[in-house]
Amino acid sequence: MMNADEAQRTLAEAECLYTDTQVQHALDTMARAISAKLANSDPLILCVMTGGVIPAGHLLTRLNFPLQIDYIHATRYRGDTQGGRLHWIVRPQHPLKGRTVLIIDDILDEGVTLNAIIEHCWSEGAHEVYTAVLINKKHTRKEPVTVNFVGLETADRYLFGYGMDYKGYLRNAPGIYAVKGL
Secondary structure, three states: OOOHHHHHHHHHHOEEEEEHHHHHHHHHHHHHHHHHHHOOOOOEEEEEEOOOHHHHHHHHOOOOOOOEEEEEEEEOOOOOOOOOOOEEEEOOOOOOOOOEEEEEEEEEOOOHHHHHHHHHHHHOOOOEEEEEEEEEEOOOOOOOOOOOEEEEEEOOOOEEEOOEOEOOEOOOOOEEEEOOOO
């Protein structure tokens, strides 16, 4: 189990891949694209907890059109550094039937969780389903998944910051960082 002192050391040793300024620019670009596509669709925004809360919060303040917000909580990591079986913790409270849904998450890694959430939205009768991720991790282990809005891309490293955690810490780091040696 990690503690705050170890988290601080991890941050100090990590490589900053994207500064706060670079992430903010990517969020601006994403918001413009989302607005162009969804401004007239009365969308329901689904924030994927817990990692999606920071990117969603930053994106939502940039979307100047009517929308509703809900959340969904499905995870494979549960504080670990490797994904396991998908666990459903909370499903959306708003009905999805007939709605345009935008799912916002922190990262697209292998796509297992995002695919399950997309399938859930379709099974609940969503009219359209869009996805937005702050980070697309580039590697060949991905399930086929469509992501409509991507902020930034990274190599296949263990990342933290802007919603992504390392052993339960560092989601609030002001940039995108890679853990030293991972």
